[in-house]
Amino acid sequence: EDQVTQSPxxxxxxxxxxxxxxxxxxxxxxxxxxxxxxxxxxxxxxxFTLYSAGEEKEKERLKATLTKKESFLHITAPKPEDSATYLxxxxxxxxxxxxxxxxxxxxxxxx
Amino acid sequence: DAGVIQSPRHEVTEMGQEVTLxxxxxxxxxxxxxxxxxxxxxxxxxxxxxxNVPIDDSGMPEDRFSAKMPNAxxxxxxxxxxxxxxxxxxxxxxxxxxxxxxxxTFGAGSRLTVL
Numbered sequence: 001e002d003q004v005t006q007s008p009x010x011x012x013x014x015x016x017x018x019x020x021x022x023x024x025x026x027x028x029x030x031x032x033x034x035x036x037x038x039x040x041x042x043x044x045x046x047x048f049t050l051y052s053a054g055e056e057k058e059k060e061r062l063k064a065t066l067t068k069k070e071s072f073l074h075i076t077a078p079k080p081e082d083s084a085t086y087l088x089x090x091x092x093x094x095x096x097x098x099x100x101x102x103x104x105x106x107x108x109x110x111x
Numbered sequence: 112d113a114g115v116i117q118s119p120r121h122e123v124t125e126m127g128q129e130v131t132l133x134x135x136x137x138x139x140x141x142x143x144x145x146x147x148x149x150x151x152x153x154x155x156x157x158x159x160x161x162x163n164v165p166i167d168d169s170g171m172p173e174d175r176f177s178a179k180m181p182n183a184x185x186x187x188x189x190x191x192x193x194x195x196x197x198x199x200x201x202x203x204x205x206x207x208x209x210x211x212x213x214x215x216t217f218g219a220g221s222r223l224t225v226l
Contacts, residue, residue: 031212042219043220044154051211097166
């Protein structure tokens with residue numbers, strides 16, 4: 001069964017203080033690993049898709065990387081507007097098109 | 112496109128009542144997913160459709176829950192009878208496959224409170 005575990009549950013940073021969020025996954029044949037951002041009272045918003053180990057993608061202050069067992073979301077010099085919950089999800093070949101989410105990391109950036 | 116549209120945004124009902132949540136996916140998307148989000152359990156997949164056909168409903172908690180997709184532009188999630196433990200935010204998301212993976216576009220959610 002596909003599984004996703006995210007850590008830490010919550011992270012508080014000072015503005016400009018870089019850090020990383022972790023997503024560990026178990027899947028039989030990876031179709032895609034996804035990162036989403038969720039603001040309070042809203043639906044998750046797509047950030048990245050990673051397809052294979054070694055792949056990296058960047059968007060503004062965010063960079064996502066992928067290995068065979070985990071993915072990291074690196075946040076460089078974050079700003080208060082980066083405060084949100086970040087969700088990781090996987091889709092495997094053995095489970096058809098099922099997409100399983102982790103429990104998320106609540107990120108808070110203090111000015 | 113207006114995105115994925117869900118209604119109602121908020122619903123407060125009493126235990127035992129029937130609840131119907133509605134979703135209009137993005138035009139052209141051939142997959143539709145229903146998720147439930149709570150603080151304790153996070154985002155749980157309830158059911159998903161491909162080309163209006165239910166593919167996997169193993170996440171539906173019990174027989175009180177049912178979902179339909181009568182056409183490509185409309186889906187419903189029904190709870191009958193509702194119970195307090197059904198209180199959650201229900202999200203609908205639609206997608207099409209890109210390089211074999213489904214990038215989801217979520218609606219704003221329907222917050223359900225069962226008293």
